[in-house]
Amino acid sequence: xxxxxxxxxxxxxxxxxxxxxxxxxxxxxxxxxxxxxxxxxxxxxxxxxxxxxxxxxxxxxxxxxxxxxxxxxxxxxxxxxxxxxxxxxxxxxxxxxxxxxxxxxxxxxxxxxxxxxxxxxxxxxxxxxxxxxxxxxxxxxxxxxxxxxxxxxxxxxxxxxxxxxxxxxxxxxxxxxxxxxxxxxxxxxxxxxxxxxxxxxxxxxxxxxxxxxxxxxxxxxxxxxxxxxxxxxxxxxxxxxxxxxxxxxxxxxxxxxxxxxxxxxxxxxxxxxxxxxxxxxxxxxxxxxxxxxxxxxxxxxxxxxxxxxxxxxxxxxxxxxxxxxxxxxxxxxxxxxxxxxxxxxxxxxxxxxxxxxxxxxxxxxxxxxxxxxxxxxxxxxxxxxxxxxxxxxxxxxxxxxxxxxxxxxxxxxxxxxxxxxxxxxxxxxxxxxxxxxxxxxxxxxxxxxxxxxxxxxxxxxxxxxxxxxxxxxxxxxxxxxxxxxxxxxxxxxxxxxxxxxxxxxxxxxxxxxxxxxxxxxxxxxxxxxxxxxxxxxxxxxxxxxxxxxxxxxxxxxxxxxxxxxxxxxxxxxxxxxxxxxxxxxxxxxxxxxxxxxxxxxxxxxxxxxxx
Numbered sequence: 306x307x308x309x310x311x312x313x314x315x316x317x318x319x320x321x322x323x324x325x326x327x328x329x330x331x332x333x334x335x336x337x338x339x340x341x342x343x344x345x346x347x348x349x350x351x352x353x354x355x356x357x358x359x360x361x362x363x364x365x366x367x368x369x370x371x372x373x374x375x376x377x378x379x380x381x382x383x384x385x386x387x388x389x390x391x392x393x394x395x396x397x398x399x400x401x402x403x404x405x406x407x408x409x410x411x412x413x414x415x416x417x418x419x420x421x422x423x424x425x426x427x428x429x430x431x432x433x434x435x436x437x438x439x440x441x442x443x444x445x446x447x448x449x450x451x452x453x454x455x456x457x458x459x460x461x462x463x464x465x466x467x468x469x470x471x472x473x474x475x476x477x478x479x480x481x482x483x484x485x486x487x488x489x490x491x492x493x494x495x496x497x498x499x500x501x502x503x504x505x506x507x508x509x510x511x512x513x514x515x516x517x518x519x520x521x522x523x524x525x526x527x528x529x530x531x532x533x534x535x536x537x538x539x540x541x542x543x544x545x546x547x548x549x550x551x552x553x554x555x556x557x558x559x560x561x562x563x564x565x566x567x568x569x570x571x572x573x574x575x576x577x578x579x580x581x582x583x584x585x586x587x588x589x590x591x592x593x594x595x596x597x598x599x600x601x602x603x604x605x606x607x608x609x610x611x612x613x614x615x616x617x618x619x620x621x622x623x624x625x626x627x628x629x630x631x632x633x634x635x636x637x638x639x640x641x642x643x644x645x646x647x648x649x650x651x652x653x654x655x656x657x658x659x660x661x662x663x664x665x666x667x668x669x670x671x672x673x674x675x676x677x678x679x680x681x682x683x684x685x686x687x688x689x690x691x692x693x694x695x696x697x698x699x700x701x702x703x704x705x706x707x708x709x710x711x712x713x714x715x716x717x718x719x720x721x722x723x724x725x726x727x728x729x730x731x732x733x734x735x736x737x738x739x740x741x742x743x744x745x746x747x748x749x750x751x752x753x754x755x756x757x758x759x760x761x762x763x764x765x766x767x768x769x770x771x772x773x774x775x776x777x778x779x780x781x782x783x784x785x786x787x788x789x790x791x792x793x794x795x796x797x798x799x800x801x802x803x804x805x806x807x808x809x810x811x812x813x814x815x816x817x818x819x820x821x822x823x824x825x826x827x828x829x830x831x832x833x834x835x836x837x838x839x840x841x842x843x844x845x846x847x848x849x850x851x852x853x854x855x856x857x858x859x860x861x862x863x864x865x866x867x868x869x870x871x872x873x874x875x876x877x878x879x880x881x882x883x884x885x886x887x888x889x890x891x892x893x894x895x896x897x898x899x900x901x902x903x904x905x906x907x908x909x910x911x912x913x914x915x916x
Contacts, residue, residue, distance in 0.1 A: 321352050337364070351384070351387070391407045392404045396427060404428035408422075423442065423445045426459075427458065460472045491509075494508075494526055494530070503533075506530055521546075529560065541565070555591065562581065562595075567601075571602055589618055601860060606718065609712045630702060630705055643672075645705060646675060649835075651837070654838040673697040680816075716867075732824075747781040749826045750829070768794075774894075775891055776895045782803060783805050786836075820843060823843055828845065833855065840871070840872070851886075852880070864876075
């Protein structure tokens with residue numbers, strides 16, 4: 306009996322079954338050995354080659370997996386399942402366009418197979434072609450009917466297209482069909498997060514992790530949710546757990562690297578970024594975030610080299626100039642050079658600080674910016690023709706440069722930042738505003754506390770904190786906040802604060818008027834928003850109140866800014882600690898401006914010295 310069993314075990318078919326069983330339980334070395342034993346007897350055994358390809362892929366040997374599946378296809382070129390397996394290997398290797406072609410071949414050989422449509426949809430989605438991916442997932446549903454897996458696949462595509470309500474419907478339907486599906490609960494949690502339903506999102510994601518504690522994606526999605534709501538240590542733990550389970554989940558490594566950089570833990574962040582950007586499949590998002598990590602710590606030369614990856618990230622630029630004219634190269638004759646702003650108002654102001662350097666190198670420079678900045682920049686840079694961005698396509702020029710590219714040429718080190726004021730407000734309007742705001746001699750303090758960006762909630766402050774700051778009770782507060790803030794101003798007034806709205810200035814669209822209003826103030830207290838950039842560019846004494854973590858441009862720990870000499874930074878010691886920020890602000894105001902908090906009328910306030 307024993308010898309007969311052993312003899313049967315040595316048959317190729319039995320060895321293939323042994324390989325399949327070993328693969329199923331994750332014993333990849335055993336599965337490889339069994340496959341190779343079959344192939345030594347029958348080198349063209351299709352099933353053994355297919356299994357060997359899957360084993361090599363799971364073992365992280367994608368090149369060997371492709372060789373094995375290629376050999377299998379050579380034995381059975383009309384086998385649609387082998388073509389689809391090749392698509393799976395290519396997709397998991399990051400070769401998404403080739404994967405789509407492999408699935409297309411599989412569908413030619415066997416039209417209507419729902420699993421082939423599903424694989425094709427995943428490859429398209431990985432390639433960023435989310436609308437095409439949605440079509441493939443809908444084909445899978447039409448061909449094979451409604452299953453939880455197919456609904457999840459379609460829901461993921463809908464989520465990436467920001468069709469969140471439809472994605473939610475698919476997620477809810479999938480969880481009803483398969484209540485114990487971790488994939489369905491993961492989708493449900495991520496969509497609920499997008500719809501600002503954090504408690505429900507956390508419940509769904511935690512259920513997903515309980516059902517599949519070794520599913521890396523569950524930990525990754527929960528890390529994103531924890532990070533969004535300021536639970537950073539928990540987020541780091543979940544990112545790390547995801548990477549323990551699946552070291553190749555690049556999104557988890559990017560999330561951890563970016564979060565470590567946010568908190569100045571650069572040595573650990575660099576280890577993750579190095580793994581990401583050294584890969585031939587490194588994405589623009591990975592390279593861009595690595596660059597921001599360098600910029601955050603003041604390693605400007607290294608940071609600017611990767612900053613151009615912003616062009617390959619949809620949300621990084623708000624304007625693109627379509628032109629066939631060459632990009633500017635320093636030291637090469639350029640004739641008329643067009644410098645143009647491609648990001649938000651704050652960024653255009655910040656990079657505008659480099660314009661004097663550019664004009665010294667290229668006297669024929671013209672400038673294109675957001676139309677709201679045209680009056681202010683025209684006054685501030687009288688030697689530079691300034692145009693609104695919408696008119697640039699009709700403008701004659703010989704070469705061009707985006708403002709965001711100027712850093713690599715003119716700000717390679719911290720010492721290369723002159724940090725001098727470079728914008729000039731309308732002096733007549735500023736004088737008229739000043740005469741009204743300071744009529745009774747009170748210190749005039751401009752305030753801004755919010756941001757229009759939805760993702761920036763953690764950096765905004767409760768307006769009542771300003772009214773309850775002792776050093777500001779003897780000041781006249783001037784509203785610099787853009788957007789509709791009537792309710793906030795009413796709350797501030799109820800604290801007993803002396804607040805003026807200056808409603809004649811449209812603080813959203815009249816940036817030149819806002820600059821004059823800032824100039825009429827003695828100092829500014831603001832969060833990180835357009836007001837901070839404008840105040841710094843004008844050289845206005847400014848206290849910048851930063852959440853933790855803060856944007857890359859403010860560094861991680863310094864009390865001063867490379868970009869603006871007049872800005873003093875007050876940072877949260879730990880995430881969410883606004884009490885500490887306002888205690889520091891109160892002390893700093895009393896120290897820098899003795900008239901504040903003393904109940905006495907003031908003369909013109911003195912410039913605060915950076916700490």
